[in-house]
Amino acid sequence: MxxxxxxxGKAFAAGLREKVAAxxxxxxxRHGLEARLDVVLVGDDPASHVYVRNKGKQTEEAGMVSVEHxxxxxxxxxxxxxxxxxxxxxxxxxxxxxxxPLPDQIDEQKVTAAISPEKDVDGFxxxxxxxxxxxxxxxxxxxxxxxxxMLKETLGDLKGKRAxxxxxxxxxxKPMAALLLAEHCTVNIAHSRxxxxxxxxxxxxxxxxxxxxxEMVRGDWIxxxxxxxxxxxxxxxxxxxxANEDGSPKTRLVGDVAFDEAVKVAGAIxxxxxxxxxxxxxxxxxxxVIAACRQNGLPDPEV
Ligand code: NDP
Numbered sequence: 001m002x003x004x005x006x007x008x009g010k011a012f013a014a015g016l017r018e019k020v021a022a023x024x025x026x027x028x029x030r031h032g033l034e035a036r037l038d039v040v041l042v043g044d045d046p047a048s049h050v051y052v053r054n055k056g057k058q059t060e061e062a063g064m065v066s067v068e069h070x071x072x073x074x075x076x077x078x079x080x081x082x083x084x085x086x087x088x089x090x091x092x093x094x095x096x097x098x099x100x101p102l103p104d105q106i107d108e109q110k111v112t113a114a115i116s117p118e119k120d121v122d123g124f125x126x127x128x129x130x131x132x133x134x135x136x137x138x139x140x141x142x143x144x145x146x147x148x149x150m151l152k153e154t155l156g157d158l159k160g161k162r163a164x165x166x167x168x169x170x171x172x173x174k175p176m177a178a179l180l181l182a183e184h185c186t187v188n189i190a191h192s193r194x195x196x197x198x199x200x201x202x203x204x205x206x207x208x209x210x211x212x213x214x215e216m217v218r219g220d221w222i223x224x225x226x227x228x229x230x231x232x233x234x235x236x237x238x239x240x241x242x243a244n245e246d247g248s249p250k251t252r253l254v255g256d257v258a259f260d261e262a263v264k265v266a267g268a269i270x271x272x273x274x275x276x277x278x279x280x281x282x283x284x285x286x287x288x289v290i291a292a293c294r295q296n297g298l299p300d301p302e303v
Contacts, residue, residue, distance in 0.1 A: 003263050003264060004228075004262070004263045004264075004265070004266040004267055004268050004269045005154070005267065005268040005269075006263075006268075006269060006270075006271055007150050007154055007227075007229075007268055007269065007270045007271075007275060008274070009146070009150065009270055009271075009274055009275040009276055009277065009278045009279050010274050010278045012146075012149065012150055012153065012278075012279060012282075013146075013278035013279045013281070013282040014278075014282075016149070016279070016282040016283070016285075016286060016303065017058065017061070017062055017282050017285060019286075019302065019303045020062045020282070020285045020286050020289050020303050021061070021062045021063050023289045023293075023301035023302065023303050024062055024063040024064055024289055025063060026301065027289065027292060027293065027298075027301070028063070031296065031298065033292060033296055034064070034065050034092070034292075035063075035064040035065070035094050035095075035288055035289050035291075035292035036064060036065035036066075036067065036092055036093050036094050036095070036288075036292075037055075037059050037064055037065070037066055037067070037094065037095040037096075037097065037121065037284075037285075037288045038067045038068075038069060038087050038093050038095065038096050038097070039052050039055055039056065039066070039067070039068050039069070039097045039098075039099060040068075040069045040070075040071065040080065040083060040084070040096070040097070040098045040099065041068065041069070041070050041071070041099045042070075042071040042072075042073065042075055042080060042098075042099070042102055042103060042106065043071075043072070043073035043075075043102075043103050044073055045101070048099045048100075048101075051099060052068060052099055054281060055097070055281055055284065056068055058281050058282075058285060059285060059288070062285050062289075064285070064288060064289070065092075067093075069083055069087075071083070073103055074103070074105070075103075075106075076105065077105060077106045077107060077110065077111075080098070080102075080106055080111060081110070081111070081114050084096065084098070084111065084114045084115055085114070087119070088114075088115065088116040088119065091295075093119065094119065094121075094288055094291045094292040094295055095119055095121035095284075095287065095288035095291050095292075096115050096116070096119045096120065096121065097121055097122055097284070098111055098112075098115070112124045112125055112126075113125065113126065117138075118291065118294065118295060119291060119295075120139055121139055121142075121284055121287040121288050121291055122139070122141060122142065122171075122284075122287075123138060123139040123140050123141040123142070123145075123175065123287070124141065124170065124171065129170070129174075129175070132175060132178050132179075133178050135182060137294075139287045139290070139291065140175065140179065140283075140287070141171055141172070141175040142279075142280045142281070142283035142284045142287065143171065143172050143210075143231060143276060143279075143280045143283070144172055144175040144176035144179055144208075145175075145179065145283045145286075146276055146279025146280050146282065146283045147176060147179075147208055147229045147231065147276055147279070148176075148179045148180070148183070149279065149283075150229065150270065150275075150276075150279065151206060151227060151229065152183075154227055154268050155206070155227055155268075158180065158183040158184065158185050158206070159183065159184040159185075160184060160185070160186070161185045161186070161205045161206050162185070162186050162188075162203060162204050162205045162206070163180045163185040163186065163187045163188070163204055163205070163206040163207075163208070164187075164188045164189075164190060164200060164201050164203070164204035164206070164207050164208070165177045165180065165187065165188070165189050165190070165208045165210070166190045166191075166197075166201060166207065166208065166209045166210065166211055166217070166256075167190075167191065167208075167209065167210035167211045167212075167231070168189050168190075168191045169210065172210040172231055173189060173191075173210050174189075176208050176210070177189050180206070180208075185206065188200060188203075188204070197221075198218070198220065198221040201217065201221040201222065201223075202220070202221055202222060202223050203223065204223060204226060205223060205225075205226050205227065206226065206227050206229075207221075207222060207223075207226055207227070207228045207229070208228075208229040208231065209228070209229070209230050209231060209232060209255070209256045209257050210231035210232065210256065211232060211256045212232055212234065212256065213232070213234070213256055214232070214234035214236050214254050214255075214256070215234075215254055215255070215256070215257065215258040215259075216256050216257075216258075217230075217256060217257040217258065217262065218258050218261055218262075219258060219261030219262050219264060219265045220261075220265075222262055222265045222266050223265075224265055224266075224267075225266070225267040226265075226266050226267060227266065227267055227268045227269070228257060228262055228266045228268070228269040228270070229269075229270050229275070229276060230255035230256055230257040230259070230262075230269065230270050230271075230272055230275060230276065231255075231256065231276045232254075232255040232256025232257070232272065233253060233255070233272060233273075233277060234253065234254050234255070234256070235251045235252070235253055236251060236252060236253075236254055237249040237250075237251055238250050238251055238252040253272055253273050254272060255270075255271075255272030255275070257269070257272075259271060259272065286303045289301055289303060290303065
C-alpha cells in the first residue's frame with residue numbers, strides 16, 4: 001500500500017485567507033464597512049504573545065482592523081469584564097477574542113459568558129454552543145471548523161461515514177463531534193475512560209485526534225485508508241538535533257498521532273506542524289468577516 005496523501009493545511013489556510021480578504025474588500029467597497037477584531041491578552045505568557053502577534057498580523061493582512069488590548073498579569077477580573085463590556089457596546093468592533101489561558105484570579109467561564117454571542121468569534125459562548133448543537137446559525141469554534149473544511153475538501157460528501165473524535169474538550173472534541181454529526185456522519189467520541197481505545201479508533205473512516213499526548217495514536221490504531229486529522233501540538237525533546245547553548249536538548253513539534261507509522265496505513269493525514277494549526281487562525285478571520293456582515297444585516301460572504 002502506498003503512503004497516505006498529506007493534507008496541506010498551510011495551502012488550505014492560504015486559500016481561505018484569500019477568500020476572507022476578498023470578502024473584506026467587498027465589505028469596504030460596496031458598503032463602506034471595516035471588519036474589526038479585538039484581541040485581549042492578559043499577562044505575559046510567551047506562547048500567548050506569539051499567538052496574539054500572529055493573529056494581529058494575519059488580521060491586518062486580510063485587510064481587517066486589528067486592535068490588541070493588554071492587561072497586566074495581576075489585573076482584577078472586574079477590569080477585564082469592564083473592558084469586555086466596552087468592546088461589546090462598541091459598534092465598530094465585530095469580533096472579540098480573549099486569549100486563553102487566563103491568570104488564576106480570573107474565572108474563564110465568566111469571561112467567555114460576558115462576550116456578546118454575536119461578537120464571540122471563538123464560538124465558545126454557551127449560547128453559540130447551543131446554537132451549534134441545535135443546527136442554528138452561530139460562529140463555529142475555529143480549530144474544529146478548520147478540520148471540517150479539510151475533511152470535506154479531502155473526502156467530499158461526509159454523509160454516512162464512521163467518524164471517531166478522540167478527545168472531548170469544549171474547544172476541540174465536542175464541537176468537532178457536533179460538526180461531523182451535522183454532516184451526517186455516525187460519530188463516536190472517545191476520552192480517557194474509553195475502553196478498547198485502539199480497536200474503537202480502528203473502526204473509524206475519519207479519525208480526529210485531540211488529546212495532547214505526543215504520538216499516542218499508533219499505526220495499528222488506524223483503519224487502512226482512513227482519513228486522519230491530528231490536532232495535537234506537543235513539543236518534545238529532540239536530542240538528535242543536538243543541544244542548545246545552555247546544554248538543554250533541542251526540541252521539535254509532534255502531533256498526537258505517530259505520523260511515521262500512521263502515514264503508512266492512512267489514506268490521508270494532516271502533518272504536525274503544517275496541518276490543522278494554520279487553519280485555526282484562518283477560520284478566526286473567516287468568523288470575523290462573517291460577524292461583520294451579520295452585525296450589519298448583510299448576507300454571509302462566500303468564505
Ligand atoms: P484538553 O486537554 O482540553 O482535552 C484532552 C482530551 O483528551 C480530554 O477529553 C481527555 O479525556 C482526552 N485524553 C487525554 N489523555 C487521554 C488518553 N490517554 N486516552 C484517551 N483520551 C485521552 O485538550 P484540547 O482539546 O484543548 O487540545 C488537545 C490537543 O490539541 C493539544 O495538543 C493542543 O495543544 C492541541 N490544540 C491545537 C490547536 C490548533 O490550532 N492546532 C487548537 C487547540 C488545541 P478526558 O476528558 O477523559 O480527560
